[in-house]
Amino acid sequence: MTVRSVVLGSLLAALGTPVPAAAQGKLLHHAIDRQTGSIVRVFQTGDGARVELESPSLKITREAAGARVTTTLTDAAGVVSVTYDRRTLTVKTPAGRVSATPQQTGRMEQARRLVANAPVTGRAAALIERLGFGADTPVLPLLLTTRTFLAAVSGRTAPRDLRFATPAAPPVPGLMRVSLGQQSSGTMTPTQCWNAYAKEAIEAYKEYEECIKDKSWYEILDNMACGAIYDMRAIGAFTWWLKCVAIN
């Protein structure tokens, strides 16, 4: 065996062994909104949770840590952050920074105006409004409270959300072809196949991360079992996707 073989073999082994991406908190939920092309991610952080909504031109982050809630809006023009804890509201925008307590009505109004005058506030509220998630999506209520919060701080009126006001339509009886699988791949478009594959692959990785979380490095058999289950799920998802996009 040559030195080149050893080096390349090590590279291959490293390529096949995923490393948990836990630097920014544990990913709990990941969803893609087809209507706006935005990505929603929910992370569990050390002392709370963080919800991120990312569109190509705008990023909304809402982080709860203890009693402090920080809403950050980021776009090309800059960063607007609104932090609220039990005592103080702090607003930071490219135009300035204001901190106020509920008793300081003048400063509170100044902070409100600072948020209201930032163009990103309206864009963020509009983006959340356009999301196509249904009322049954667990993230939607969180995002709607963010929108209501933005509307309240900036003095706008938040429109009533019809997704919660309208009762779900009763199921309509009908006939459809079924197969042994969850959904017949013949009825799925390539994009749907990809979405289903991406969802399954991300779930597999999250399960692997969860599996190796409490394992020490010397628990070799346990780690190998986690890796084997991960590989089976990942390869299963991959072969399902190949079958889904195959020409029948």
Place this chain on the structure above:
Amino acid sequence: MRPFIIIVIQILVSAFLTASVMPLILVTTPAAAANPRLGLGLMTAVLLVSFTLVALVWPRRKRR
């Protein structure tokens, strides 16, 4: 006939590696999960890299 079989096995091993690595790529690159074109591009790149590495590592008969 033999080189053909070896290449097929190398392709299968590269596909196995690609399938193992893709979930990690989809987690770390959300844009790839949202955009099939980008995702497939990355998948092809990973497949090519894997195939190259597998082909380089593959044991060869020593020349005399």
